[in-house]
Amino acid sequence: MNPIKPMLAVSGQPFSREGWIFEPKIDGTRCIASAQKRVLLSNRRLADITYRYPELASALGSLQGECVLDGEITVFKKGIPNFRSLAERDHQNDPIRIDYLSRAMPASYVVFDILSLDKESLIHLPLKERKRILFRELEADLKDSETVTLIDSFPEKGEDYFQAALKMGIEGVVGKRLESLYLPGIRSQDWVKIKKSLKLDLVVGGYIPGKGDRTPYFGGLLLGAYSQGELVYISRVGSGFTDEELQDITGRFSPREKPPFSNPPATAGVVWIEPKMVVQVTALERTHDGGLRAPVFLRMRDDKEPEECTLDQLG
Template sequence: MNSDWPPIISPMLARLGSENDLSKPHYIWEPKLDGTRAIVYKKGERIKILNRRKKWIEHRYPELSGIHRNILADPCILDCEIVVLDKNNKPDFQLLQLREQQEHPLKIELLSKMYPAVIFAFDVLLANEEDMTNKPLRERKQKLSEIVKESERLRLCMYTEDGRRLWESVKAMGLEGVMGKKLESTYQQGKRSEDWIKVKTFKTMDCVILGYTPGEGERKDYFGALAIGAYDREKLIFLGKVGTGFDEETIRYLTSELKKIEVPEKPVEEEPPYEVRWVRPEFVCEVRFLEVTDDLKLRAPVFLRLRRDKSPEECIFETQK
């Protein structure tokens, strides 16, 4: 580990798998939680939280400041997911988005009471100065269970070796999917490893917002659809447009923000057969779709949400299709 504290850590990532992977031997399986990936640092009574975009976000979650009491190692670094649970105890990403976009101290304080967050810990990278990243996952899970005392705000992510059974459960509950992890895998910082697999209950892709089409009718003052793309061998490619799935707040917000970053030149080689007002590739959105067509377009795309926790460079076409 880096001698500087806190060290900036890029989390280990998973490759996209399929239902065929659910029977792999020597893997454990966790529910894929619909939240924000977070590296949590504890030193003394201090808690720091780093998201995937390398931004410190602990100020947005004042209700999590006391979890140092439930982490029985010092110093300690955990890999976690931050979620906001709905009344049925299911992760609600829309509520989490309200928390993620706030910077005003009074609004942060109010939302922390209305929609308090919970941290689910699933891995440990450092415990009492001991670097855990080169140890196998089975040892890291054992250590995690020893040093995390569960509370209302800090919980351990459940896991099982029965991937098929967990898969059926998450589908029935309407959850996002499952994560499979090889028991002997080390923690490979910043790497999209073959040792970790994500299996989704439906196809989604994180896309870069490249621009927008002008709105018509009731949407004449707003955008009509978003032009979307992803990186393929470090080059942006055009994946089509998505025009459904937006709520009114998102339409207003994106219209305002995208107008601020319009650019004259298109960021992709392809020329769409319709007018697009291009923007700097700064925003990421998650899109649900049926399939990728032969000409590399998303068929029947539906906007799911903005992903403020992800950078455009993470939208890699090959790892998501």
């Protein structure tokens, strides 16, 4: 198969429905894994990230037969995906450091779909049939693997499983219609992500220069999302950054004269930048004026195009 963009889910509220299954929402780096003549790991932007995860490439290379899989890369700590650890793995380019982290902080690939088998495309099959093939072909190969695992799914009772997932420390679930076909690059109503916390992927369109210890970097980032082709300002975020992230983000700024937002905030001292960076933030809730209450930076999203960050994720 040619490189393929993953199918995407819409946001929704907890529900229970016959003909649907519900899976834990693993918030990591989405990855299409091609285990054919060689292993190729591609993120949502179709960038090759195989070199960053040698432990995954090794595990997938030992599979019998040729297949293309869809899943999430994450780093687990005490059974829960850990953002900081994943961010360190996901932004690493030094070969020596990558080799060390692959042993000291190993990643996991959680597989939830199969897109081809022995060079035959399966995307035209309903999800229930793809799941049957996935477990038939890979369950035995992966039963002793701690690196590559098949995701669990639960039928119909999405509301119950959502509450159980939250108690386990997982941020939510994804509901999938069993008859759904695989639609590459499409955000489909057949897949619904259900989360408790407000977690958003937003575009950086400017920054406020830092003061004190932050003088070399920035004090806050101005964030927005797209609506009908225009970048709409939503909020700014100034907390949650490590020293390494402050340095990394500052090094990516590309200044511009005019604001990229259709509704730029009247904030003094703002430096406008090209809207090329995507960051993930969490917040308590939306404010009455459409902003975010107590936003906190979580991580960079190099695997996501700015145009994918739309207002509809805010509900």
